[in-house]
Amino acid sequence: MALNSLTKLLLDRAWLLCDGATGTNYFSLGLQSGEAPELWNVTHPSRVSGLHEAFVDAGADIILTNSFGGSSYRLKLHQADDRVAELNRAAAAIAKGVAERAGRPVVVAGSIGPTGEILKPVGLLDVSDAELAFKEQAIALAAGGADVLWLETMSSTEEMRAAALAAAHTGLPVVATMTFDTNGSTMMGVSPQQLVELYRELVPGLVAFGANCGIGAADLVGALMAMRDQVTQSEILVAKGNCGIPQFVDGDIHYSGTPQLMSEYARLSRDIGVRIIGGCCGTTPEHLAAMNEALIDHVPRTPPEIDDVIERLGPVTLGTRAYCEGVAPVAVSRFRRRRRKTH
Ligand SMILES: [Zn+2]
Numbered sequence: 001m002a003l004n005s006l007t008k009l010l011l012d013r014a015w016l017l018c019d020g021a022t023g024t025n026y027f028s029l030g031l032q033s034g035e036a037p038e039l040w041n042v043t044h045p046s047r048v049s050g051l052h053e054a055f056v057d058a059g060a061d062i063i064l065t066n067s068f069g070g071s072s073y074r075l076k077l078h079q080a081d082d083r084v085a086e087l088n089r090a091a092a093a094i095a096k097g098v099a100e101r102a103g104r105p106v107v108v109a110g111s112i113g114p115t116g117e118i119l120k121p122v123g124l125l126d127v128s129d130a131e132l133a134f135k136e137q138a139i140a141l142a143a144g145g146a147d148v149l150w151l152e153t154m155s156s157t158e159e160m161r162a163a164a165l166a167a168a169h170t171g172l173p174v175v176a177t178m179t180f181d182t183n184g185s186t187m188m189g190v191s192p193q194q195l196v197e198l199y200r201e202l203v204p205g206l207v208a209f210g211a212n213c214g215i216g217a218a219d220l221v222g223a224l225m226a227m228r229d230q231v232t233q234s235e236i237l238v239a240k241g242n243c244g245i246p247q248f249v250d251g252d253i254h255y256s257g258t259p260q261l262m263s264e265y266a267r268l269s270r271d272i273g274v275r276i277i278g279g280c281c282g283t284t285p286e287h288l289a290a291m292n293e294a295l296i297d298h299v300p301r302t303p304p305e306i307d308d309v310i311e312r313l314g315p316v317t318l319g320t321r322a323y324c325e326g327v328a329p330v331a332v333s334r335f336r337r338r339r340r341k342t343h
Helices: 005-012 023-028 037-043 045-057 072-078 081-100 127-144 157-168 192-202 217-228 259-271 285-296 306-313 318-324
Strands: 062-064 107-112 148-154 174-178 206-213 237-241 246-249 252-255 276-279
Touching (some): 005 107, 037 081, 045 062, 062 081, 157 192, 192 206, 276 285
Parallel strands (some): 062 107
16 A cells, blocks of 8 residues: 555654544534534534644644544434535545644544444344445545544444445545443454454554543553554554543533543553554543643653553453453443444
8 A cells, every 4th residue: 555644654653643532522612412513514614623723733643534423324313414425525624624734744534433323233234334324424535635534433343344345445544443341342242352353354454443432541541451462563553542431410421531641541552552642532632732742751661551550540340451361351241322422
C-alpha cells in the first residue's frame, strides 16, 4: 500500500495523539439528546469545525469526522437515511479543511460506528445489508477527503467484518477499534487476545487496531495489556479510552476523569507500547492538551502490571483482570441492555 498521511506520520513519530470525544462535547455546545450529531455537518458546520480546531490546538495529530452515526440505519432514526452521502461527505470536508489550515500534518479519519442493529446469526440484519450501508458511508467519507477510515465502537465481529469489507471499496487504509464491556470481552464474548487474530483476518488494509470507549480508562488500558502479548513489533496499537467512568447524574451521563487522570492514562498507554492515543466519551480539548503535555515529556517506563493500572487509574472489572492475567473469566453474564451511543 502506498504511504498515506497516517503511515507517513507513524514512520516519523513514536506516538500520535488522536482527538477526544465528539458527542459529549457537542452536548455542551447545544446538541439535544435524541438529535443526530451528523446533521450538524450541514446545519452547524462552524461548531463541527470549531471542535476539530480545539483538538488540533490541543495537539491532535488525528481528528475523527463527525460521522459516527452516519450509516443509513442510524440516520433512519432521524428520517435522514436518504442523506448518507451528503452528511458523510460534509463531515470529511469540514475535517479536511481544518487539517489543511493546521500548519502541520493532521490526519482526517473517517469515523464509522455501528449500525445499532444486531447482525445475524444473533440478530436479524444480514451481513451483506450492513456491508452495503457501510459502503455508501465509506465512499462518501473518501470523497469528502478522509485520509483513513476509522471503524470504531464495534462490539460484534460480524459487524466489524461488514464495515471492513465496505471500507476496502475505497482503497483507504483502515484503523479498527472494538469496545470491551463489563466482562472484559466484546459484547459477543470475544476476548482481547482473540480479537488481535480476528482484526488481522477481518480487516483488509488494516494499519492499526485496538480498543475504544467501553467502561473507563483503567479497563481500556487493561484490554490493551491483554492484547499486547499477541501483537508483533510492527503492529500498531490504538487506545481511545473514556474520560473516567460514566456516571448518571440527574439523568445525564457525566464522565469523572480529570486532566491528571487522562495524562496518566496516556503515559500508561505508552508504557505498554501503544502508539496512537486519544480519548473517547467525556474527553474535552482541555483533557487532550494535558495528555499531549504528558506524552511529550514521557520516557516509557517498565510495562505496568494490572495492579499498577488500578492504583493509578482506578478499579477494573473482574473480567479485565482475568484477561490480563491470562485466564478466561468465569460465570459472567453476556447480556445487558444496549444503549445508543455517541462519542
Ligand atoms: Zn466513547
